[in-house]
Amino acid sequence: MANVVVIGAQWGDEGKGKVTDLLSRSADVVVRYQGGVNAGHTVVVQGQTFKLHLIPSGILYPDTECIIGSGTVIDPAVLIEELDTIESLGISTKNLLISETAHVTMPYHRLIDQASEERRGSKKIGTTGRGIGPTYADKSERAGIRVLDLMDSEVLQEKLNWTIIQKNVILERLYELPPLDPATVIEQYQCYAERLRPHVVDSSLKIYQAIEQKRNILFEGAQGTLLDLDHGTYPYVTSSNPVAGGACVGAGVGPTMIDRVIGVAKAYTTRVGEGPFPTELDGKLGELLCERGAEFGTTTGRRRRCGWFDAVIGRYAVRINGIDCLAITKLDVLDTIEEINVCVAYEIDGQGCNHFPSSAHRFAQCRPIYKTLPGWQKSTAECRSLEDLPKQALDYLKFLAELMAVPIALVSLGASRDQTIIIEDPIHGPKRALLDANGAPVTSEV
C-alpha cells in the first residue's frame, strides 16, 4: 500500500493529467484536494476528446473511487455538465464522491472575479475568471456556502437570502453591475443539489477508511507550486494550496499517512496569466515551444507563456513539497532545438542567487544564468526506453536530475499513454538524493 501525492513543480499545466492517469491504474482511490474549475485536463475516450475541470480522470477506470475533497471549491453547473458528459459515453459516475465540506462557487463569485480583474487594469492577476478567488475569500471570511448547506433547502434559502443582499451591494455600487435575484439563484441551486446529492459524503472519513483498508490512494494536486497561495509568486497565484502539504489539509488526512511525493515538471517552463517569469522566451523560440507543445490553456484557451527550464524554481519545488522523484513531461517538444538553455541560478543587482526570492518585486529583477547544452535534433516521440534516447537527450535529463538532486522516475514524450519511458516505478522507486554539506547531491541518478 502506498499513499502518493502528485503535484506540479512549476506554474501548473505540467502534464499532471497524463501522469495521474498512468498512476491511477495502481490507485484504488484518487483524491482531488484543492482548486476548482480553474484547472483542466483533456481526456480522450472512445476517440472523443473532452475536458474535465473537477472530476479526476481516474473516473475512467471502473473500480477507482474518485473523491473531490474538502479543500476544493465546486461550481455545481460545471460539475453536472462533466457528470452528464461522462455518463453520455456509457461510463458510470457512481464512484464519484463529493466532500460535504467543500465550498460552492456561486454566480456572484464569478461576476466579482471578472469585474475585479477588469478594475485592476494593468495590475490584473490574469485569473481564469471562474470565481475561484472570491469563493476562497468567502471561505476565509466565514461567509461561504458549503456543500452541506446546498443539501439543506432551508439553510440554503436562509444563507443565500442574506448573502445575495450583501453581494448585490458590491455588484451594484462597486462594479455597477445589475443585482442578482435571490429567488432565481436559490431555485437554480436547489436543482443542482438534487442532482449532486447521491454523491455527497463525509470525504475525510471515506479516505480514512480507505487507508485503514490498505487501499492505494493518489492525491492529485491541481495548478502548481509557484501558483500556491502561500509559497508561490504572490500575488500572481491562485487562492489555494497546490503544494504537497495542501493534500493533508484539503483531503483531511494527517502528514503521517503520506508515503511519497511525485513532482511533475515539463522539460521547459510555461506560465499562464500575469507575473514574473525569468526564463520567458519572447521571440521565435518561445513561439516554437508554444506551437510544438500546443501550449494553450484547457480552461480559458489562453496562449501560455513559454521559456527555458528553470532549475532554481525546480529546486524550490523539491524543497517545498519534499519531492521524492520527478516525472519530466514533453521532452519531445525540445526535439528540433539546436542548443538548449537551462537556468542554473539568477543574478540580482550583480549578485548571484541560488534561491527563489519570496518577493515578486525581487523575482521580477532576477536575470537567468544559463548553462547551454547541445540539442539532439532527432525525434524522441517513438523512444520507449532510456537506451532509445539520443545521447544529448539523456545528458539533458541527467543534468536536470543532478541540479535538482532528485531522481527522474518517468519521462513523457507525447500525449498518448504509450509515449512514456518508465525508468523506475514512481510509486515504489527511488527517493530523493541526500545532499552533502555544500548542498550538492550525494548521488545523481537519472
Ligand code: IMP
Ligand atoms: P485563478 O485560480 O483563476 O484565481 O487564477 C490565478 C492564477 O492562477 C492565474 O495566473 C491563472 O492563470 C493561474 N491558474 C489557475 N489555474 C491554473 C491551471 O490549472 N493551470 C495554469 N495556471 C492556472
